[in-house]
Amino acid sequence: MDHQRKKEREREMGRAPCCDKANVKKGPWSPEEDIKLKDYIHKHGTGGNWISLPHKAGLKRCGKSCRLRWLNYLRPNIKHGEFSDEEDRIICTLYANIGSRWSIIAAQLPGRTDNDIKNYWNTKLKKKLMALLHIRKPAFMNHHDHQNPPLLIPSSPSSSLISSSSSMFNTDWSSTNPTLSFTPLDHEDPINYDYFPSFSFQGSCSSSTREIMKQQEEVIMGIQTNQNYICISDDSNSNFMGSDDGFGSTFGQTPLDHFYHIQDIN
DNA sequence: AAAGACTCCAACCGCAATTTC
DNA sequence: TGAAATTGCGGTTGGAGTCTT
Numbered sequence: 001m002d003h004q005r006k007k008e009r010e011r012e013m014g015r016a017p018c019c020d021k022a023n024v025k026k027g028p029w030s031p032e033e034d035i036k037l038k039d040y041i042h043k044h045g046t047g048g049n050w051i052s053l054p055h056k057a058g059l060k061r062c063g064k065s066c067r068l069r070w071l072n073y074l075r076p077n078i079k080h081g082e083f084s085d086e087e088d089r090i091i092c093t094l095y096a097n098i099g100s101r102w103s104i105i106a107a108q109l110p111g112r113t114d115n116d117i118k119n120y121w122n123t124k125l126k127k128k129l130m131a132l133l134h135i136r137k138p139a140f141m142n143h144h145d146h147q148n149p150p151l152l153i154p155s156s157p158s159s160s161l162i163s164s165s166s167s168m169f170n171t172d173w174s175s176t177n178p179t180l181s182f183t184p185l186d187h188e189d190p191i192n193y194d195y196f197p198s199f200s201f202q203g204s205c206s207s208s209t210r211e212i213m214k215q216q217e218e219v220i221m222g223i224q225t226n227q228n229y230i231c232i233s234d235d236s237n238s239n240f241m242g243s244d245d246g247f248g249s250t251f252g253q254t255p256l257d258h259f260y261h262i263q264d265i266n
Numbered sequence: 267a268a269a270g271a272c273t274c275c276a277a278c279c280g281c282a283a284t285t286t287c
Numbered sequence: 288t289g290a291a292a293t294t295g296c297g298g299t300t301g302g303a304g305t306c307t308t
Contacts, residue, residue: 027301028276051293067294068277103296118297119275 025060029069033059037066038074046070072113079111083120091117091125 025033040057047053050063059066072078083091087109094105100121102114109117 026278049293062278064279064294065277071295072276100297114296115276122298123274 023060024062024065026062026065029073033061034069034074037070041070041074068115072115077111078113080116083112083125087112088125091121092129095121 036057036059040053044056046067047056050067052063053059054061054063054066057066061069090108091105094101094108098104100118102118102121106112106114106117
């Protein structure tokens with residue numbers, strides 16, 4: 001059955017629920033529920049089947065809910081609390097290069113969950129970055145040569161903005177240039193002409209999973225060997241607004257543009 | 267002191283990918 | 288081989304706590 005027909009059938013029949021919603025508790029977990037889930041998993045493991053686990057564990061919860069609770073909160077070695085500067089750096093660098101692939105980012109931060117990192121990015125780190133970019137907007141906005149966009153001027157001599165001639169990673173970026181695009185939020189209103197930064201890859205990428213995984217590994221290897229910068233391109237000539245997967249399209253071959261030292265973001 | 271605005275994060279939802287039968 | 292079941296992921300939301308006026 002093709003995808004379209006499957007979707008149509010689901011719409012007609014209603015999507016099959018993953019559990020009996022009427023008999024399933026929702027909302028915050030109680031300490032008693034946490035204990036039940038922990039005890040069960042310590043004694044029996046997950047058994048490779050989250051759907052049947054809640055019933056066996058005596059919980060009136062959806063299997064997905066149990067899985068989420070375990071992975072994000074109850075499993076051993078989960079790290080809660082403040083993110084370190086080093087963690088900030090890794091998150092920023094990875095986000096700049098692979099976008100919102102939180103599970104991959106989380107894999108580089110032991111003890112952190114994808115949900116944690118996603119929340120942290122959305123509530124704090126993104127704002128820090130936006131604030132940094134906003135401070136520097138005038139230099140960029142006054143420039144009209146889109147073919148040769150200006151360098152964003154560092155706020156201080158110690159600020160480490162380096163030029164496109166620098167090499168960020170040992171990785172060959174010739175086909176996977178990471179960029180941060182500045183896309184006008186409102187094309188019609190020059191007064192409120194604000195810019196929204198969006199990260200993306202440039203270059204052509206195969207859609208196959210294996211190819212994507214290979215590129216992700218390259219990105220992560222590059223990040224692990226280069227500790228200090230994230231790349232930001234003010235490729236305002238492009239209308240591309242980074243999609244959340246950032247791998248799907250073919251773009252022009254502009255060189256890497258500018259790099260911010262991570263301390264500028266912290 | 268109170269009320270509204272804002273922030274943060276745990277949890278939910280829907281979808282795509284993967285596995286099982 | 289394909290349908291069904293299950294898992295994993297990322298976006299979004301609800302509500303509790305905090306801040307501001």
